[in-house]
Each structure stands twice: as C-alpha cells, then as structure tokens.
Amino acid sequence: MSLEQELRAEFGEAVLEGTPGEYLTDFSRLPGSADAVVLPSTAEGATAVLAWCYERDVPVTPRGGGTGVAGGASPAGGVVLALDRLDRVRSFEPELWRIHVEAGVTTGRLQELVRGSGLMFAPDPGAPEQSQIGGNVATNAGGPHAFKYGVVGDWVTGLEAAIPPGELVSVGGAIRKDVAGYDLKRLLVGSEGTLGIITAVWLKLLPAPEVVLPVAIFHSGRREGCAALVNVISSGIVPAALEVLDAETLACGSGSFPGGMPEDARFLLLAEADGSRDEAERVAAELVEVAGAGAVAIQAPRDREGITALWRWRSGLAFAAIARRGGVVAEDIVVPVERVEEAMEETIAIGLRHDLVALAFGHAGDGNLHSSFLVDPQNVDELVRAEAAVEDLFELAVRLGGSVSGEHGLGLLKRGQLARQWGPRALELHGEIKRLFDPKNLLNPGKKLAGPLAPGEQPPLATRS
Numbered sequence: 102m103s104l105e106q107e108l109r110a111e112f113g114e115a116v117l118e119g120t121p122g123e124y125l126t127d128f129s130r131l132p133g134s135a136d137a138v139v140l141p142s143t144a145e146g147a148t149a150v151l152a153w154c155y156e157r158d159v160p161v162t163p164r165g166g167g168t169g170v171a172g173g174a175s176p177a178g179g180v181v182l183a184l185d186r187l188d189r190v191r192s193f194e195p196e197l198w199r200i201h202v203e204a205g206v207t208t209g210r211l212q213e214l215v216r217g218s219g220l221m222f223a224p225d226p227g228a229p230e231q232s233q234i235g236g237n238v239a240t241n242a243g244g245p246h247a248f249k250y251g252v253v254g255d256w257v258t259g260l261e262a263a264i265p266p267g268e269l270v271s272v273g274g275a276i277r278k279d280v281a282g283y284d285l286k287r288l289l290v291g292s293e294g295t296l297g298i299i300t301a302v303w304l305k306l307l308p309a310p311e312v313v314l315p316v317a318i319f320h321s322g323r324r325e326g327c328a329a330l331v332n333v334i335s336s337g338i339v340p341a342a343l344e345v346l347d348a349e350t351l352a353c354g355s356g357s358f359p360g361g362m363p364e365d366a367r368f369l370l371l372a373e374a375d376g377s378r379d380e381a382e383r384v385a386a387e388l389v390e391v392a393g394a395g396a397v398a399i400q401a402p403r404d405r406e407g408i409t410a411l412w413r414w415r416s417g418l419a420f421a422a423i424a425r426r427g428g429v430v431a432e433d434i435v436v437p438v439e440r441v442e443e444a445m446e447e448t449i450a451i452g453l454r455h456d457l458v459a460l461a462f463g464h465a466g467d468g469n470l471h472s473s474f475l476v477d478p479q480n481v482d483e484l485v486r487a488e489a490a491v492e493d494l495f496e497l498a499v500r501l502g503g504s505v506s507g508e509h510g511l512g513l514l515k516r517g518q519l520a521r522q523w524g525p526r527a528l529e530l531h532g533e534i535k536r537l538f539d540p541k542n543l544l545n546p547g548k549k550l551a552g553p554l555a556p557g558e559q560p561p562l563a564t565r566s
C-alpha cells in the first residue's frame with residue numbers, strides 16, 4: 102500500500118487524490134515533492150495526522166496559502182499538511198478588540214471581517230487573498246504598516262499548535278499580557294513550520310483609523326530621498342508607513358503610475374498618515390514639510406479612488422519588476438535605517454559586478470529592503486550569477502549591522518545564512534530548540550536551518566517569484 106492509501110485508510114477524505122502541483126511549491130517556484138497531501142478539518146485532526154506521521158518517521162511540511170518566497174512550504178517528500186480547511190472564526194468580540202481564528206483563515210478574510218466592525222488587524226503582508234493567518238504567524242510577516250504597527254507576532258496574544266510527537270498545545274489566549282512562563286508563543290511565531298503546526302491564534306485588534314492619507318514625495322536621486330527618510334525619523338513624526346523606491350524600481354512601474362510618473366523622478370518616498378481626520382492631516386502636512394524640501398514633485402491624493410490607486414500601484418510593483426525580464430531574484434535584507442542609502446547604493450553595485458540589473462525598494466522606515474536582481478528564469482547562467490549576487494547581498498546586510506531576512510524567513514533558500522550573523526553558541530541554542538520540539542527532525546526538515554551548510558551543499562537555484 103502506498104503512503105497515500107495508508108493515510109486514506111486512517112483519515113478518509115482529508116487525504117487528496119494524488120499530489121496536486123499547487124501544494125508542491127510556493128512563490129519561490131521551487132519544485133518540491135510529496136507522497137501525500139492531507140487537509141484536516143480540525144485542530145485535533147491535524148494533530149492526529151502529525152502523530153501518525155511521527156510514529157512512522159514520515160516528514161511533514163505544514164502549508165498555508167503558499168505565498169512564501171523562501172521555499173518554506175516546498176516539501177521534500179512525506180506529507181504536506183495544508184491548513185486550508187481549518188478556516189473557522191472561533192470567536193470575534195469586536196467590543197473587546199479581539200478575535201480567535203483558525204490558522205487557515207486567509208489574511209484578506211480576517212481583514213475584511215474586522216473592518217466591518219470598525220476595527221483593523223494592523224499588519225498588512227502582501228498577497229492577503231491567498232496567504233493565511235497561520236502562515237503569517239509562522240513567518241512573522243511584516244508589510245508597509247509594520248513601521249507604525251509592528252509585525253504579525255506583535256498582535257498574537259495566544260496560539261494553539263500541534264507539536265511532535267502529536268499533541269495539541271495552547272499558550273496564551275485572550276489576554277493582552279502574560280509573563281508567567283518562557284515566551285513559547287514567540288518561539289512558534291516565525292518558526293516557519295519547523296517547531297509545530299499552528300492550528301489557531303488569538304489576535305489583538307485596533308479601532309480602524311478614521312482616515313488614511315498617503316503622501317508620495319518624489320526626489321531627484323537616492324541621496325536626496327534617503328536624507329528625507331532620515332529627516333522624517335529624526336523629526337519624531339510617526340507615519341503609518343514609510344516606503345522607498347529607487348530609480349530602477351520606478352522605471353518598472355512608471356507606465357502604470359496613477360496620473361503618470363512625474364518627470365525627473367528618480368526616487369520615491371511613499372508615506373502614509375493615519376488617525377482622526379485632524380491628526381492625519383497634521384501628520385501629512387508635517388511629512389510634506391520635513392521630507393518635501395527639494396522634492397521634484399509631491400502627490401497627496403485625498404479621494405478614495407486616488408488613494409486606492411496609489412497603494413494598488415505600490416502592491417503591483419513586485420509583479421511589474423518580474424514582468425521586465427520574466428523573473429526576479431529578490432531578498433529581504435534589513436539594515437539600520439541610517440544605512441538604507443548605503444544598502445541601496447551597494448545593491449546596484451553588486452548588480453553591476455555580476456552583470457545584472459538591480460533594484461531596491463521596500464519598507465525603509467524599518468530598514469527593510471527588497472533588493473532584487475532581474476533575471477530570465479530560463480537562463481541558468483543568469484540564475485547562477487544572481488545567486489552569487491545574493492551572497493554578496495547577505496554579506497552586505499551583516500556588514501552594515503543588519504540581518505539576512507527582515508520578513509520572508511530563511512525557508513530553504515536562505516538555509517545556513519544565519520551563521521553569518523550569529524555566534525556559535527547562539528547557533529547551537531537555535532539547533533537545541535529545534536531538537537527539543539522535534540527530536541526526529543520530521544517537521545519541515547531542512548528549513549530555517551541556522552548552522553552553515555555542509556561543504557559542497559548548495560541551496561537550489563530559484564527566482565523567488
């Protein structure tokens with residue numbers, strides 16, 4: 102009997118017929134393989150599947166919406182445990198600003214639901230129609246509004262997870278503070294499916310701001326734009342989002358910029374003010390004053406269509422960059438905010454060194470850049486050069502006092518890269534925590550690996566798009 106048949110005998114229709122391709126990769130497009138895909142409908146069901154697999158030494162890859170870009174949900178044999186059917190809202194108490202949801206609820210559905218009660222789930226990672234809250238927690242996802250509101254993990258007050266060898270564990274809950282034990286909840290946040298399968302989370306919510314007012318400030322170059330960025334931070338203004346886009350990124354999106362891209366624009370500082378109308382207007386005016394000196398153009402739409410169009414354009418930029426050559430090898434380095442200019446400049450220099458077009462944009466208020474190299478995904482030589490460029494990028498991030506990943510995690514593509522920035526004892530502790538949760542190394546094996554790769558071992562080539 103095949104593994105799929107054995108699982109079906111035990112778990113019935115939770116086991117899919119065959120292994121549909123969409124469950125075998127993520128946005129990295131790294132092709133994986135699996136012996137079976139299981140979609141349990143309850144937390145207890147997910148725990149039972151984990152217990153069954155653990156007893157038989159079968160690897161398990163937890164899977165959310167598959168929007169990750171680090172190959173974290175790309176399986177290497179065994180069982181894909183997809184959370185799609187754990188999609189219930191267990192409780193929603195708008196008057197208490199909290200919600201308890203199962204892991205498979207999509208980010209977009211959660212956002213829409215709470216918005217209907219005048220609330221917001223503050224983090225806003227991209228691809229919300231497809232990504233799931235469990236995946237957002239498992240990657241501790243960020244997004245543009247992390248600058249003011251923090252990352253997903255900052256909003257998790259409790260978490261339920263299936264832990265090897267097959268037990269359902271709950272930590273925290275509908276409480277806003279809890280220092281009674283070690284913060285196990287935080288360990289699972291960002292663990293990329295390597296410590297447990299998140300089945301449900303309790304989240305804090307906030308009253309939604311009355312208005313959001315974007316301000317797009319175009320500068321003539323990187324130096325001017327980054328000076329404006331640092332000015333905003335040191336002035337004490339607190340925008341909800343503070344994004345930057347360099348000249349090459351603007352070139353990718355110039356054709357679709359609402360109302361046309363201003364001439365001479367070579368850098369964009371895209372900020373957003375939010376709050377009550379008075380507060381948002383005040384912050385927007387301060388942004389213009391502090392970051393607008395010497396700008397080549399400033400656009401601050403006030404109508405709903407204009408605001409939506411501007412953010413839609415920003416969300417589509419990653420795809421506009423892909424469209425240039427068919428693929429992009431992008432990484433999500435993070436550096437101290439005052440080193441953003443240097444990181445952007447060196448990204449371009451790295452591209453030139455490896456004969457690749459490079460661009461840099463991202464959540465610069467948090468020092469988090471999507472440094473990207475445009476590639477033809479069919480051109481192996483280009484992919485090899487892009488991997489070499491990415492190595493230089495990681496070296497750069499660490500040299501500037503930053504990290505190899507601000508948002509997307511290590512997954513499969515960045516396995517071993519943590520060894521660049523942590524000392525031996527810290528790496529050892531990382532490994533010991535993994536062994537404590539998963540002594541047989543069956544939960545998403547090979548992902549989020551901290552220590553250096555074995556000699557000759559290479560992460561696979563991938564476009565991350």
Ligand SMILES: Cc1cc2nc3c(=O)[nH]c(=O)nc-3n(C[C@H](O)[C@H](O)[C@H](O)COP(=O)(O)OP(=O)(O)OC[C@H]3O[C@@H](n4cnc5c(N)ncnc54)[C@H](O)[C@@H]3O)c2cc1C
Nearest residue numbers: 165166167168169173227233235236237239242243294299
């Ligand atoms: C267009 C686009 C824009 C994006 N923008 C952002 C952004 O602004 N900020 C950002 O941080 N990321 C961004 N991402 C990356 C991605 O959306 C996030 O990492 C997202 O949180 C992944 O969620 P998912 O449900 O798709 O997870 P998946 O891709 O399915 O999985 C990601 C990892 O989490 C693990 N996992 C998933 N669900 C669970 C679970 N229930 N329990 C345990 N482990 C689990 C998987 O094993 C894998 O290692 C973007 C991606 C795309 C394609």
